Amino acid sequence: MRVDALVSEGERVEQGQPVLRSRRHPQMVLVAPVGGDVAALDIGPGRRLSSIVFFHDGKAGRHVHEAARSADDGGTIRAALLAGGLWTMFRSRPFGRIAAPQEMPAAIFVMAADSRPGAPSPAIAINGREEAFARGLAALLQLTNGPVYLCHDKAYAATGATPRDDRLRPALVGPAHPHGLAGFQMALRHPALPNAPVWDVHAEDVAGIGAFLVEGLVPQTRLVSVAGPALREARLVRCQPGADLRGLCYDILKPGPHRLLVGCGQEARWLGPWHRQVTALAGRSEAPRRNWFSKALKGASRPMPIIPTAALDHAFGGILPAAPLARAIAANDAETAVQLGALSLLEEDLALADFVTAASPRLSRMLRAMIDQIAREEAA
């Protein structure tokens, strides 16, 4: 993302104050997750955002977005979300990017279910915020002309505050992973296409949007689960977006080397957008030493063949044809993969298939390469 800085190092900012502006879409900004002083602003070559660090100061106060409080139709809500930095909560598929400011989604999936092992329950995240959630759902209905799917699990109790609208479609999602992933619900109910993008957004973020449109305040925290074998205990925390993962883990780490993963298995240092899970694994990330023979054996037969078993079928939830899709992705056969529903999927949706089959190279990486290629062809 190429950005212009709106603040300089050492400047005092309020929580929710715009600090960076996208160069490609000037109406889209990023806001300060905490109030305080800008400690370091690192913008790399080509004005690509590298990192921005704040010193937290509780006395800095919160920025009020006045325009958000009066937003009442699709256009003003869109402008308010862009100006309040809440636009990055939407993920647009195919291609899994932040939606373009003028993009009109064919449908929006609100994920009030998350079947990932150890993921924080969305029902806990929006507990007590039913009114804000209903306001957020009403706002989503104004952002699209298509349906809004509310995918929820049994823990989520449908409240009376849910607005009545024939475009709002509640959908009960089974408890087994991967049924609670947006990609599979999309593939099942409303497949994403390049000319008809579909957005997904977490229920907690919908409640945040609702609160933002009432009070004009950017949500301060996100419910995040911190777990893993390298920790003494698992914990569920409300922390600011963009938190330092080491800060979330340092007081409960077991001694010894460890790695911190975010989301579905990427090593990272910061909590990015859409991430609600932090996992600490014991051990180092270095590959074991290999001699020339094992290297030749392992290099010549990649990608490893994936044997179609019941485990693979379960990893695709019985929603998509597992073996043909895995073969198409491994063979980089984009045409077949698109016909079999690959455009609705992202890396996180194939993480389970990668895990159970120990695929090498990872299916999720091959899928990312494939959809990037499709995106380049679409753009050309």
Added chain:
Amino acid sequence: MMRGIWDRETVALLMLAAVFPLALTWLLSSGLEGLVRLGFTLVVAGAWHLIFMLARAQPPSFAGALCALAIAVLAPLELGPIPFALGISFGVVMGELAFGGWGRNIVNPATITIAFLGFGFASAPWPQLPVQLGWSVLPAILIGTLFGVMPWRVVAGTVIALAAGSMLAPLPQQQLIAAGVVLVLLVCDPVTAAATPLGRLAHGALYGGLVVIFALNWSAGQPVQIAISAALLAALSAPLLDDIALRIWQARRPRLG
């Protein structure tokens, strides 16, 4: 990185565990002769796996042992070592290793070997399978489908087709035993069976249906010969069945936007 267990070699080992009751029953009934035959097929198939590992850096697989067992149980008898070795080499190399090893092949190498030997040496007698081998099929199918390495839909399709066929005209006992053993050793191979739910049912039903048709109309056909021919034809049509199943799935999928 943490990894799951369902990679190629785990599946191959579980397949071996599933057919273990069948292998043991067969060895007990065939004695030393069977042991020598199994050793011979293992050595020839293993040699080719070794050659492909050294020449093409293709990792060997335990599935080679599964293939050797199927050949030892089902191939025609009294061939002599050189024709037998030639047949195994043809099947293992052209059916599996030339495609890149187990997991990339399109037809089970054991099916190719046995069909090749059967067509090439038409006067060689086909094995008569003992009755207890038919019973050992049941635990093999149970283990394989419980662990999910054998597609249960193929088994279900076969059982439905054989039951329907038996209602038309009762099949001889030898035919049922041969059909069961071939089902476990060749048709339920997860790599070469159809890979979609509907395709798997159709694959099993096609195999069972062909066994019934051949048993009723092929007067000179031996039970094992009939089952092998049905397995070969069903395996060759598995991609077609998958394609039809995928087109049905696509037609029923929501088309929006």
